[in-house]
Amino acid sequence: MTALLEISGLRVSYPGVDEPVEVVHGVDLVVPQGRKVALVGESGSGKSVTARSVLQLDPDATIAGSIRLGGQELVGAAPKIVRGIRGSGAGLVFQDPLTSLNPVMRIGWQIMQPLVIRGVSKKEARERGIALLDRLGVVNAAARFDDYPHQFSGGMRQRVVIAIAIIAEPALLIADEPTTALDVQVQAQVLELLHEVADERGMGVLLITHDLAIVAGFADDVVVMRHGEVVESAPVDELFAAPKHPYTRGLLGAIPRLDSDPSVRLTSVADYVDTFETVDDEPAAPAAENGAAR
Amino acid sequence: MIRYLAQRLALAVVVLAGLLVMAFVMVQILPGDPARAAAGRNATAEQVEAARVALGLDEPVIQQFWRFIGRVFQGDLGTSVFTHQPVLQDIAAVLPSSLELVAAAMIINIVVAVPLGVFAAYRRGRAADVAARLLALLGAALPVFWLGLLLQLFFAGTLKWLPLYGQIGFGMDVPTITGATTIDALLSGDPAAFGSSLVYLILPAITLSASFIAVIARTVRSSMITALDSDYVALARATGASEFRVVVRHGLRNALIPMSTILGMQLGWMLGTTVLVESTFNRTGIGAYMVTAVLQTDIYPVIGSIIVIGIVFIVTNFVVDLLQLWINPRLRDSAWVRRRPAAGIPVAAQAGLTPAGSVGGVR
């Protein structure tokens, strides 16, 4: 299995009040061809910054280390090369479908844009756009192609965003909390859809989320981040069965479960983080109880 | 959409009604006896009374008000004591010249302000941003007429590049067709006169536009910043769109929404500011006409001009409201319009008191 995305020793810093503040401290991460990797952590753990640095969307950020996409080194690459991989090398889906679409442009125009700027004819772009939208489960896609974003519901908008992200057929899809802003029911639908489409197209996926609950059914591998560092990285089954790091155990313990005893208080991550320094003193019981299932 | 149109139309009617009431009140509170003025200096008491009846001045105020409204709708704005012409006819003769000036100023306004606002947003905190802020500071502080005189001093006096003031070069003459000198020169097929009238238009237009530019630049800057920071711009970038495409198709396209509203209001305010600019540059126009009338204590031309400028203001704002339907697709959706925060009277009024120069020009 060849690596599609290979991040090693990634450091990202931002200009601070007096001196640059480093927020990602040497992250290593691999997304193999066609696999789905979940990058998990609390907000502020640096997971989004790590993922977005692949496309270098933030001009304020200073990036060091190595990011290779399909063998091409991106750190320090010419802007033209970076722009070249945006959309066709890696696509990006954001958290909030309400703000991810330009309110004054027709959704068709926005879906066609990645193709049109690559020289595809309007006619062909339109046909492919409608076909993709149809595949993504938008009913009556051809008729709705010329609608505006405000005429769509949240879940439908996120399908449009996904269409925009994958229409130029990227080998990698980066999904930054793609379901956080959606209703619970819609969340499941959209995840399922992402899964299907990724399999159909042999697309690698880097899913960023704070929610371990959605990881189990989706990802092949899990990478856990905290304070800008990777604390654990393992195949999904392994991680859920036997989390090695106390922080991961904490995350697993914080998931509410239907089959758990309502009288037992959910553990918070902090309960585990307090024991961070004493990794060997196993507070094993709760983690095993909650994490073993699935 | 129909709801939106009805809303905006109702608004236009309310403002128009208010304008007419105010004009009527102004006529009422003016000192002096119109009946005596109409009857003539040596009229007897009976003649004055006859004039009073003829003018309807013996009727109750409400009655007089309706007659006033009726006359206005028939285009009767009274007669100028000074020119002995119907006011409407006078205004029709001078207004095109003002509109020509306003149009030229509007072009300068847009051509300067939009790129400035875009650059100020794109390179926040750098040269263009500083320039935009400086312009805002000066635009709200320099007296329009003084700026005009300084420009005369520099471009006409020191550099001798442009004429001092006036409408067209000495010895040149164009037949009055529309009243706008540049257009009349074009219509009469006189390229030399056209060039000359254009040259004479430059300084007044710059002067008139000066205090409005900063407002548009600031509007464009702030809506560009919102757009450039938004997820949809990040998404467009993430699909490989060029910076130019991001700035123009996404940023500027969204900036059009507030910009068009303010440009519409500025048009009316520019027409008001011609009062100062036309005096500075010795041009004919509605502003100069008003000033002359005030100095002659000639009431009807002043009230008539206020009504005409007010109507121009109301009409342009309504046209902009229509344009908004095209610029902002959400307005076409009645459900969205209903959810939107109440659309009040003109934007400046909606915001309550805004800092000086919220629209630009002299308040």
Added chain:
Amino acid sequence: MTALLPARLRPSSSPRRAPRRRRRGVPVAERIALVVVVLIIVIAIIGPWIAPYDPYRVDLAQALQPPSAAHWFGTDVNGRDVLSRVLVGAQVTLSATGIVLLITLVIGVIVGTVAALGGRVVDEVLMRITDIGLALPSIILALGFAVALGPGLQSAVVAIAATWWPGYARLVRSIVRETRHAEFVESAVALGVSRWRLVTKHILPNSLDPMYVQVTLDVAAVMLVISGLSFVGVGAQVPSAEWGAMIASAADNVLNGWWALVFPGLAIAITAIAFNLSGDWLRVRQDPTLRDGGAR
């Protein structure tokens, strides 16, 4: 440190934000502006005493002298010392501006309070009147009043005040409507305080902050209209040292005596900039969310 991270690094936040310096106290430009404002007010008070020459004495032999040691700002077409006239003009222009704002405030407070506390109908009618006043440029409406009153600085002052109050009425109305439900007011109501006393002793004093900011910001705008009316001949009349009128009388000699034109204009511009900067500073100090280049 971690507490700082999430907000700063929210990926959707601005991609191009210049590093923002932490501001302590009054920024330099605003500090200068405040000093200039004080200086201008002092000049407006003592101007007639520090003027080196009689600002109204015509001496045609001295007409249009360029700036020199004897006449720092030169002399105008009638041989009057421009510096003296600018110094005295500060009093004329600023006192006229002050009177306009005073009348405006009084009308604004009355109309705004009545609209806020009166019934729906009263409110509706008053607000529609303010709409008209806000829709059209003040200078146009002021000309309408000026034609009735005849040319002169006093009529210009009255005319501008008559067109300027709607903004204040709106401001006062919104403040009163807000404070009416504030706790201290409700407890005063509970104590049985009369309506009049409530307005004068409880609501209005608490409404003053936004008003003095607005007044500071309006000094420049009102001054520009006054000088504009004087410039076209509707405001201050001929021998007056009002700044706009001074520019008007220099306008005929643009090419022969720039100094008579430039200095009074500079006086207006500097005064306007100083008041605007000070007003902006007051506004930001009151509402820190407006920082960073104005939310408007």
